Amino acid sequence: xxxxxxxxxxxxxxxxxxxxxxxxxxxxxxxxxxxxxxxxxxxxxxxxxxxxxxxxxxxxxxxxxxxxxxxxxxxxxxxxxxxxxxxxxxxxxxxxxxxxxxxxxxxxxx
Amino acid sequence: xxxxxxxxxxxxxxxxxxxxxxxxxxxxxxxxxxxxxxxxxxxxxxxxxxxxxxxxxxxxxxxxxxxxxxxxxxxxxxxxxxxxxxxxxxxxxxxxxxxxxxxxxxxxxxxxxxxxx
Numbered sequence: 326x327x328x329x330x331x332x333x334x335x336x337x338x339x340x341x342x343x344x345x346x347x348x349x350x351x352x353x354x355x356x357x358x359x360x361x362x363x364x365x366x367x368x369x370x371x372x373x374x375x376x377x378x379x380x381x382x383x384x385x386x387x388x389x390x391x392x393x394x395x396x397x398x399x400x401x402x403x404x405x406x407x408x409x410x411x412x413x414x415x416x417x418x419x420x421x422x423x424x425x426x427x428x429x430x431x432x433x434x435x
Numbered sequence: 436x437x438x439x440x441x442x443x444x445x446x447x448x449x450x451x452x453x454x455x456x457x458x459x460x461x462x463x464x465x466x467x468x469x470x471x472x473x474x475x476x477x478x479x480x481x482x483x484x485x486x487x488x489x490x491x492x493x494x495x496x497x498x499x500x501x502x503x504x505x506x507x508x509x510x511x512x513x514x515x516x517x518x519x520x521x522x523x524x525x526x527x528x529x530x531x532x533x534x535x536x537x538x539x540x541x542x543x544x545x546x547x548x549x550x551x552x
Contacts, residue, residue, distance in 0.1 A: 329477075333475075357539060359540070359541075361543075367545070368524075368526055368543040368544060368545050368546045369478065369526075369543050370543070371540060371541070371542060371543075374540055413477050413478075415477070417539060421491075421539075422480050422483065422491060423478075423480070423539075423541060425477025425478050425479070426477050427475065427476055427477050428475075428476075428477055
């Protein structure tokens with residue numbers, strides 16, 4: 326069974342700080358990686374996708390991918406209380422389907 | 436652009452009753468997915484359609500679950516009979532790419548929260 330592992334948290338950071346969310350995956354042939362944000366009682370919302378090693382920046386969000394280490398991360402700069410949510414890492418495996426982690430709950434304290 | 440539409444948003448039924456969920460994907464998205472999400476877990480795929488063809492239903496409990504996407508647009512997921520353990524959120528998602536595409540960004544609908552009493 327291919328797996329995606331995330332620290333369930335909660336991860337608590339003060340407002341304005343950098344939040345760092347991490348994810349590891351077991352399928353070495355994975356090609357595509359995604360971060361979803363899920364507010365309580367809502368459905369997952371795609372916020373970042375990354376396909377190549379290195380960093381990809383979009384506003385306050387930076388996704389980092391290291392395929393050799395089978396590691397993907399999401400950095401949130403200048404964290405805001407509105408960023409408080411569960412962040413789901415999803416990996417597209419060799420069978421083509423997305424495999425989701427259990428999510429990391431982030432809490433940004435004012 | 437309208438997102439993925441699902442109905443109903445909430446459903447409460449007694450065990451052994453049937454239930455159906457409906458999904459309309461983003462216009463132009465050929466690939467449609469049904470996921471199940473339990474509390475504290477990530478979504479888990481039940482079935483994937485490319486146009487009207489179910490190309491991956493390996494995780495669908497076929498003894499009680501069924502799905503259809505007759506015209507390759509909207510889809511219905513049915514449970515008959517429902518069991519207590521079926522209580523969960525049922526999410527529909529769609530993507531522009533087929534599963535063979537590299538990018539395959541999937542967008543979720545609001546979900547249907549099912550409670551089986």
